[in-house]
Amino acid sequence: MTTFEPGFLWGAATSSYQIEGAVAEDGRLPSIWDTFCATPGKVDNGDSGAVAADHYHRYPEDVAIMRELGLGAYRFSIAWPRVQPLGSGAANERGLDFYRRLVDTLLDNDIQPWPTLYHWDLPQPLEDAGGWPERDTALRFAEYAQIVHEALGDRVAHWTTLNEPWCSAFLGYATGRHAPGRQEPAASIRAAHHLLLGHGLAVQAMPDARVGITLNLSHVTAGSNADEDVDAARRIDGMQNRIFLDPLLLAEYPADVMRDLEPVTDFGFVQEDDLKTIAAPIDFLGVNYYSPMLVGHGTEARPSAYVGSEHVQHLDGGRARTSIGWEIDPHGLLDLLLRLDREYPDVPLYVTENGAAFDDEVHDAGRVAYLDGHVRACAEAISRGVALKGYFAWSLLDNFEWSFGYAQRFGLVHVDYDTQRRTPKDSARWYAGVIRRGGL
Ligand code: IFM
Numbered sequence: 167m168t169t170f171e172p173g174f175l176w177g178a179a180t181s182s183y184q185i186e187g188a189v190a191e192d193g194r195l196p197s198i199w200d201t202f203c204a205t206p207g208k209v210d211n212g213d214s215g216a217v218a219a220d221h222y223h224r225y226p227e228d229v230a231i232m233r234e235l236g237l238g239a240y241r242f243s244i245a246w247p248r249v250q251p252l253g254s255g256a257a258n259e260r261g262l263d264f265y266r267r268l269v270d271t272l273l274d275n276d277i278q279p280w281p282t283l284y285h286w287d288l289p290q291p292l293e294d295a296g297g298w299p300e301r302d303t304a305l306r307f308a309e310y311a312q313i314v315h316e317a318l319g320d321r322v323a324h325w326t327t328l329n330e331p332w333c334s335a336f337l338g339y340a341t342g343r344h345a346p347g348r349q350e351p352a353a354s355i356r357a358a359h360h361l362l363l364g365h366g367l368a369v370q371a372m373p374d375a376r377v378g379i380t381l382n383l384s385h386v387t388a389g390s391n392a393d394e395d396v397d398a399a400r401r402i403d404g405m406q407n408r409i410f411l412d413p414l415l416l417a418e419y420p421a422d423v424m425r426d427l428e429p430v431t432d433f434g435f436v437q438e439d440d441l442k443t444i445a446a447p448i449d450f451l452g453v454n455y456y457s458p459m460l461v462g463h464g465t466e467a468r469p470s471a472y473v474g475s476e477h478v479q480h481l482d483g484g485r486a487r488t489s490i491g492w493e494i495d496p497h498g499l500l501d502l503l504l505r506l507d508r509e510y511p512d513v514p515l516y517v518t519e520n521g522a523a524f525d526d527e528v529h530d531a532g533r534v535a536y537l538d539g540h541v542r543a544c545a546e547a548i549s550r551g552v553a554l555k556g557y558f559a560w561s562l563l564d565n566f567e568w569s570f571g572y573a574q575r576f577g578l579v580h581v582d583y584d585t586q587r588r589t590p591k592d593s594a595r596w597y598a599g600v601i602r603r604g605g606l
Pocket of ligand 1 (some may be wrong): 567
């Protein structure tokens with residue numbers, strides 16, 4: 167049997183726009199995702215998060231499910247457009263009240279609330295003013311963080327500032343595959359910096375809180391030992407992992423990444439002390455891992471989220487894939503955790519998302535196998551000395567999978583979107599067993 171220490175935290179994760187629905191209730195105003203979904207052709211099937219899993223009204227039932235699963239923590243995100251509908255100014259108390267009710271219900275059920283302040287739903291007025299490429303958005307984010315912390319800080323112990331700034335910056339502003347749908351590579355680098363700055367300023371705005379950030383990281387390898395393939399892997403590792411890890415944990419942008427980006431930007435937007443602000447000590451690093459990356463040199467440049475490295479090709483590693491098309495490789499998670507421990511020691515790690523989309527419904531053997539393999543990788547990492555403190559499955563519920571709409575299901579719990587009926591899948595029962603036994 168593979169066991170974890172008794173204090174190891176077992177959780178599940180969701181995010182506001184993906185599950186809440188109720189987009190026009192209690193004073194919430196549109197975010198960039200409401201606007202993006204309303205733009206024809208942006209989201210498969212014309213789907214939107216307008217109703218989603220109706221968690222805004224059904225959270226008591228959802229917390230009861232969490233309790234049945236035995237979750238120690240629930241990672242959710244707070245919708246900025248509920249709390250500050252215009253992205254600045256006074257707080258909307260009715261919006262905050264929803265999170266007060268949710269947090270209290272979690273605590274009544276012995277489940278630790280793990281809120282994330284930003285999981286991509288930027289208030290539309292802030293995008294109208296330029297969005298994350300503008301420095302002011304970082305200042306507004308810190309103001310919002312302070313409001314939420316003042317409202318919930320007495321009941322919430324662990325805070326996460328941002329979820330996956332890579333997606334916000336590069337899918338939002340380089341490829342345009344995510345809201346706000348802009349295709350402006352140079353602006354995407356400014357966005358990445360201002361997201362990081364917003365994180366650092368938010369850490370300052372929440373004194374005495376235990377704060378972390380969640381990054382979507384990958385284990386990147388080269389398709390061959392040829393110099394140009396090895397260089398391709400260095401570039402993608404730089405733009406996926408180190409462009410966030412280095413400023414946060416080493417207080418610098420990686421020199422090779424800055425060189426790669428010379429044709430795009432001179433980093434003139436980085437002001438004195440920004441890196442000091444960004445590298446404020448954090449209490450934990452959240453790691454979202456789904457799939458590894460195998461890359462090689464290509465001759466043709468194509469529009470890409472990997473700004474400055476548009477010629478790099480993404481190769482097929484020959485492994486089985488989930489229904490969303492991502493290769494399955496638990497070993498990639500082990501390699502990633504070992505690497506983080508080696509190159510960025512001293513920061514406790516949590517796997518804040520890991521999971522799989524499969525088309526099947528309640529009998530989801532593929533998801534059970536996926537989760538089993540990745541939880542084993544976590545155990546192996548811990549046995550090799552990695553300070554991994556917890557694991558959150560993505561996702562508690564089937565939900566709105568961004569530009570894929572509702573077609574991709576990641577939930578441990580099936581949601582019938584016509585009736586909103588929740589049905590725990592086999593993977594939910596499997597996960598409850600893991601939690602109960604403290605291992606596999
Ligand atoms: O659904 C997303 C989530 O919002 C962020 N991380 C990846 C998940 C699966 O794509």
